[in-house]
Amino acid sequence: MTLLINWLMVATIVRCAIGPSPATDQSLDNGSANVRVAYQGSSGTATEEMLLKAFPDCIAVPCKKFVAAFEAVESSLADIVVLPIENSSAGSFHQNYDLLLGHNLHIVQEVQVDIELCLWALPGVKKNDLRTIFSHPEEFAQCEHSLSSLSVVKKNVDYCAAGAKIISMQNLGDAGVIGSAQAAESYGLNIVECDFQDALPNLTRYLVLAKTADIPKEYGQYKTSIVFGLEEGSGILFKALSAFWMRDISLAKIESRPNKRKPMRTQGTEKHFNYIFYVDFEASTAEARVQNALKDLKEMVTFLRVLGCYQMRETVFTAPSCELSVSSA
Known part of the structure; x- marks a missing residue:
């Protein structure tokens, strides 16, 4: 179920369970069922795929911008927000650090995900046909070497599905989009190349933030x-x-x-x-x-x-x- 939250949210169907308000324990090991998780993106993004792994019974709350995801938690429209903070190839998500200081939320978990990036295009389009590629700047950074062999114009979008939608609606036969393994499937695009990222594994570290801080124990990792x-x-x-x-x-x-x-x-x-x-x-x-x-x-x-x-x-x-x-x- 997708929560439609006026101007904050993107109208997208998310593959998560319907349920009441979550328990207060927000551990991956205990009580993640029905927790409302805000994130930047839409259905099919790498972050959504992470949610389905880490919070299998969550209620996903997709937002247009990272700041909107923070505001969703601050206004109690979501319980936690997941924020990518660094990648093993591209390094830190620098602007996301500013959000940590600019909002009064607390880090309660970290999640690490190995994400395969794929190159998508309309059916029948080959890699050499491409003249334009859409993606998020961070995903471009994870594919710099792969992109260097192509004579293409890079166009930034907030998330992969936005680029896939442009290609599909405008029937762009010379355009592709970089995204996760399921990111553009719903828009009728085919995968042109798997493992398009520069390095394996391609790990992204996410922070999970909530209104209330966890109370740590003296001993443990x-x-x-x-x-x-x-x-x-x-x-x-x-x-x-x-x-x-x-x-x-x-x-x-x-x-x-x-x-x-x-x-x-x-x-x-x-x-x-x-x-x-x-x-x-x-x-x-x-x-x-x-x-x-x-x-x-x-x-x-x-x-x-x-x-x-x-x-x-x-x-x-x-x-x-x-x-x-x-x-x-």
């Missing part, structure tokens, strides 16, 4: 995500991260983003870009050593926010693989 800004000064980032090093807390990821509220800082007579820092570390906020590290960090930063503490997930979900269309073989 946890990851904590934080964001902070720094005071001006020499070696200040090194000093800030030393709060974790001196307590043997492993850092998993560091991401810097421009500080949009204060984009420039002055050091002497020079002006430089001003950054905020997102850090993932492998420990629970229930541990005394983490609490002490965050206490020390607060003394060196302009602001500090814990985005979430959640269990580390080693399970990798595999999205459906493609079967090459007979007419394209």
